[in-house]
Every structure is written in structure tokens, then in C-alpha cells.
Amino acid sequence: MTPKDMMAVDSNAEELGISKSALMENAGKSVADHIIDILDPCKIVIFAGTGGNGGDGFVAARHLLNNGYNVELFFIGRSDRIKSHETLQNWTAIQNINSGLNSLKVKTIEDSSTLKKVTAPVIVDALLGTGVKGKLREPVSSAIDIINKSEGIKIAVDVPSGLDPLTGNVQDKAVEADFTLTFHEIKTGLKKAAVRYVGNVILYDIGIPKEAEIFLGKGDLLRLKKRDITSHKGNNGRVLVIGGSRDYSGAPTLAAHAAFKSGVDLVHVACPQSVALPIRSYSPDFIVHTLSEEIIVEEDIDEIVELSKNVDSVVIGCGMGRDAETVTALNEIVGEIKKPMVIDADGLKLLYNDILHEIENEVIVTPHSAEFKVLSGLDVPEGLKDKMEIISKVSNENKCVVLLKGALDTISNGEKTRLNKTGNPGMTVGGTGDCLAGLTGGLLAKGHDAFEAACLGAYINGRAGDMASVKYEYHFTATDMMKYIDDAFR
Numbered sequence: 001m002t003p004k005d006m007m008a009v010d011s012n013a014e015e016l017g018i019s020k021s022a023l024m025e026n027a028g029k030s031v032a033d034h035i036i037d038i039l040d041p042c043k044i045v046i047f048a049g050t051g052g053n054g055g056d057g058f059v060a061a062r063h064l065l066n067n068g069y070n071v072e073l074f075f076i077g078r079s080d081r082i083k084s085h086e087t088l089q090n091w092t093a094i095q096n097i098n099s100g101l102n103s104l105k106v107k108t109i110e111d112s113s114t115l116k117k118v119t120a121p122v123i124v125d126a127l128l129g130t131g132v133k134g135k136l137r138e139p140v141s142s143a144i145d146i147i148n149k150s151e152g153i154k155i156a157v158d159v160p161s162g163l164d165p166l167t168g169n170v171q172d173k174a175v176e177a178d179f180t181l182t183f184h185e186i187k188t189g190l191k192k193a194a195v196r197y198v199g200n201v202i203l204y205d206i207g208i209p210k211e212a213e214i215f216l217g218k219g220d221l222l223r224l225k226k227r228d229i230t231s232h233k234g235n236n237g238r239v240l241v242i243g244g245s246r247d248y249s250g251a252p253t254l255a256a257h258a259a260f261k262s263g264v265d266l267v268h269v270a271c272p273q274s275v276a277l278p279i280r281s282y283s284p285d286f287i288v289h290t291l292s293e294e295i296i297v298e299e300d301i302d303e304i305v306e307l308s309k310n311v312d313s314v315v316i317g318c319g320m321g322r323d324a325e326t327v328t329a330l331n332e333i334v335g336e337i338k339k340p341m342v343i344d345a346d347g348l349k350l351l352y353n354d355i356l357h358e359i360e361n362e363v364i365v366t367p368h369s370a371e372f373k374v375l376s377g378l379d380v381p382e383g384l385k386d387k388m389e390i391i392s393k394v395s396n397e398n399k400c401v402v403l404l405k406g407a408l409d410t411i412s413n414g415e416k417t418r419l420n421k422t423g424n425p426g427m428t429v430g431g432t433g434d435c436l437a438g439l440t441g442g443l444l445a446k447g448h449d450a451f452e453a454a455c456l457g458a459y460i461n462g463r464a465g466d467m468a469s470v471k472y473e474y475h476f477t478a479t480d481m482m483k484y485i486d487d488a489f490r
């Protein structure tokens with residue numbers, strides 16, 4: 001589990017009704033319980049930082065005091081640096097119980113030179129956890145040295161301070177713990193770290209439900225890439241939409257517009273000449289490449305493959321039609337394009353059934369249940385668990401991400417399978433699938449991996465549909481829905 005996963009899961013749990021305060025209470029209490037298990041009441045020294053890790057330390061202090069332990073708490077930093085509500089809440093609680101009626105001693109250390117070696121049966125490292133960023137700063141940096149020089153059993157909360165929670169690397173220095181008590185899931189860095197830092201890693205459940213990991217939630221928006229202020233044209237992604245046929249100019253138009261709404265810089269559309277004019281006149285923003293015929297045919301293949309070389313992702317299939325010539329062209333194109341790709345709608349129906357697992361680059365297929373049947377020969381089962389299993393199996397077999405659209409979208413990359421609740425029956429209107437394809441292609445172009453792009457695409461597209469239904473109830477078009485995509489991102 002990466003720190004970003006942890007942050008997303010944490011926020012999703014909150015959205016499901018389990019507060020961050022509850023999670024912190026459970027985390028801190030599990031640290032206290034561990035100490036109570038291994039040692040009779042004695043002196044415990046806790047070094048607490050200004051973030052959530054520090055918050056866990058404050059909670060542990062309270063529970064240890066209630067069980068007759070003497071607690072010496074060093075708060076390392078400035079209380080005005082405490083950002084999270086639940087950490088501040090627990091800092092306030094510490095202040096309020098620092099009454100002299102119990103054996104709590106609190107010292108706030110802003111200047112690391114005042115730090116001295118301590119001797120105690122147990123020393124708790126609650127300085128830094130999954131939120132560590134960049135080079136270690138004072139006074140935390142010296143506090144880590146002090147902990148390592150001190151006598152006593154070292155217990156690291158969640159992650160030994162100074163250790164990179166993702167890679168397990170130590171850039172500068174880190175606490176050398178005898179025990180690392182970590183929460184919810186073992187962070188990837190703890191598995192990779194040298195034992196001298198993590199000691200015995202013990203995992204505690206803190207009450208986060210499985211649903212917070214499986215269902216997409218607002219926490220997953222934390223995964224969205226931030227726009228770099230120094231970026232210039234093209235940095236934020238370029239998408240090529242390949243689609244359209246004599247009667248279908250709308251599908252590639254909607255896909256191209258949705259790609260723009262995802263925040264990419266450039267959108268190219270490769271479409272048959274029969275639909276080039278309406279697409280071009282819809283928006284001056286599109287770069288429209290007119291292909292040779294009324295429909296996409298084999299002589300278009302080279303030009304399309306050439307075009308794909310200057311973009312970051314490709315969205316193919318919208319409104320392509322099903323002429324025999326188009327079928328051959330499509331399968332050639334899908335086999336030759338070496339870029340992350342979304343294959344949607346007609347593109348899905350026309351694929352040769354063994355072509356997908358030959359493709360190396362990242363592919364997302366976005367079938368609804370009928371297209372899924374064509375693609376896999378399988379019916380979508382009723383039960384949620386069965387559905388997740390089948391999608392995961394098909395994803396594994398075809399080595400691509402499957403985004404199965406439905407009242408509940410199912411997204412799988414063969415290892416992880418997630419569900420998306422956003423969206424509503426108003427979205428059965430034509431064109432919302434083209435929006436989803438364009439949006440997902442945009443997220444791919446912005447650098448999200450296929451699984452993340454498909455998850456975020458499904459979540460944001462459905463969220464935009466939910467926002468549209470507030471105004472239009474079930475009487476909105478895909479064009480209406482498009483107007484809400486930016487709000488859905490926010």
C-alpha cells in the first residue's frame with residue numbers, strides 16, 4: 001500500500017462515515033495496547049511530530065496514562081504547524097490533561113539543541129509517518145538522532161521516522177526501531193526496508209472497512225496529477241481520437257471534447273472526410289485530420305499510426321461504424337499503435353478476439369454488458385463478487401484494464417478490482433460512453449496508469465452525470481453532462 005493509497009483510503013473511510021479521528025484513536029490505542037502487553041507500568045518517552053503520526057503519539061500517551069504508565073512527551077515542532085484537525089484535537093486533549101494530577105510531563109521542543117539523550121524502558125517514535133517529504137528538517141532531524149542514541153526499546157509508529165514509506169530507502173537517517181507498529185496495511189516501504197530500521201513489523205487493524213478500498217470515493221481524487229505551473233503546451237497531455245463514420249460525427253466529437261475537459265493540452269481527431277466538417281465546426285480547439293473515405297479504411301492506417309506518434313494516448317472506436325473495411329483497419333491500427341489506448345464502443349465490437357493480449361502498451365476497454373459479452377463470450381453475472389471475479393479474469397486473460405460500465409461500474413487490471421457508484425439512470429442517454437472514453441483517454445495522456453485512469457474516469461464521468469441530474473433530473477444530454485466535468489474534478 002502506497003502513502004497515496006493510504007490517503008485515499010483514509011478519505012474514503014471518512015466519506016463512508018468512519019472519521020479520521022476514529023482512525024487516529026484506534027491507531028494510537030493499538031500502540032498503547034502493544035506496550036501494555038509487553039511491559040508493566042513504567043516510564044514511557046514519546047517523541048511526537050506535528051502531523052498525523054504525532055497525533056497517534058498523543059493518543060497513545062492518553063491511553064498509557066490511563067493504565068498507570070508515566071509518560072514523558074516531547075512535542076517536536078511548533079503547535080501552529082499542526083495542520084490536521086484530528087492531530088490538533090489530540091494536542092488540545094494533551095494540554096487539557098496536563099494537569100499535574102497524573103504522571104504526564106510535556107515538553108515542546110522547537111530548538112533541537114535543547115534535546116538530550118533519554119533512558120527509558122520504551123521510547124516511542126511518533127515523529128514522521130507516511131507524510132514525510134524531502135530532506136529531514138530540524139528539529140525532527142536531531143530528534144531522530146536522539147532516539148537512536150537513547151537507551152530503551154524503540155517503537156516506531158506506522159513507519160520509522162526518516163524512512164521512505166514507499167521505497168523503504170533512508171535518504172539521510174532514520175529511527176532504528178525494535179518494533180514498527182503499522183496500521184491497516186503494511187506500507188510497501190516497510191517490506192523493502194532494511195530490518196535494522198523496522199525491527200519486528202506488527203500490523204494493526206484500525207477500523208477501515210474493505211469498502212473504503214474497493215469503492216471509489218472522493219479520496220481517490222487525491223491521485224489526480226497536479227498541473228505543473230512551469231508546464232508549456234503539450235506537457236499536460238495530447239490525445240488522438242480515432243472514430244466517426246458517415247452517420248456518426250457526434251461520438252468522436254463528444255470523446256474529443258471530454259478529453260479536453262480532462263485538462264489535456266491538445267486533442268487531435270482522425271475521422272473520415274464524411275464527418276470532418278461537422279467535427280471541425282463544433283470546436284476550433286480540435287485538430288482534425290481528414291481521412292480518405294466515408295468510413296475508416298485500410299489506406300488510412302499509415303496516416304493514423306503516424307499521427308499516434310505525436311500524442312500521449314489514443315481513444316479509438318467512437319462512432320466508427322462496422323463496415324468490413326473498418327474492421328480490418330481497426331485491428332491493424334490497434335496492433336500497430338504503441339501508445340496507451342482506450343478502445344470503446346464499435347472498436348470493441350470489431351476486435352478480433354485474440355488481439356488484445358498481443359498488445360504490449362496499456363489498453364483500457366470500456367464495454368457495457370452487451371459489448372462485454374461480444375468481447376469475452378461471457379454474460380455479466382448478477383452477484384457483485386461474481387461480477388468482480390469475472391471482470392478480473394477477463395482483464396487478466398486479455399492483459400488489459402476492463403472498465404465494465406453499468407449502474408455500478410466494475411474496473412479491473414487483473415490484480416485489483418474496484419467498483420464505482422457514481423452515475424445515475426439519466427446516463428443511459430447516448431454519448432455518455434463517448435464522454436467516458438474521452439475523459440479516460442485524457443487521464444491516460446496526463447500520465448495516469450491505465451487502472452488509475454479507468455477508475456478516475458469512471459468516477460468523474462459519473463459524478464458529472466450526478467451533477468447534471470441535479471439540474472436536469474433524467475433529461476440531460478451528454479453535451480449537458482460535459483459542462484459538469486470540471487466541477488466533478490474539483
Ligand SMILES: NC(=O)C1=CN([C@@H]2O[C@H](COP(=O)(O)OP(=O)(O)OC[C@H]3O[C@@H](n4cnc5c(N)ncnc54)[C@H](O)[C@@H]3O)[C@@H](O)[C@H]2O)[C@@H](O)CC1
Nearest residue numbers: 010024050051052053128129130131132133135136137158
Ligand atoms: N492515513 C490514515 O489512514 C491514518 C494515518 N494515521 C497517521 O498519520 C500519519 C500520516 O500523517 P501525515 O500525512 O500528517 O504525515 P506525517 O505525520 O507522517 O508527517 C507530516 C508532518 O511531518 C512534517 N514533515 C514532513 N516531512 C518532513 C521532513 N522531511 N522533515 C521534518 N518534518 C517533516 C510535516 O510538516 C507534517 O507536519 C500516518 O503515518 C499514521 O501514523 C493514523 O492516524 C491512522 C489513520
Ligand SMILES: [K+]
Nearest residue numbers: 125128159161
Ligand atoms: K514514526
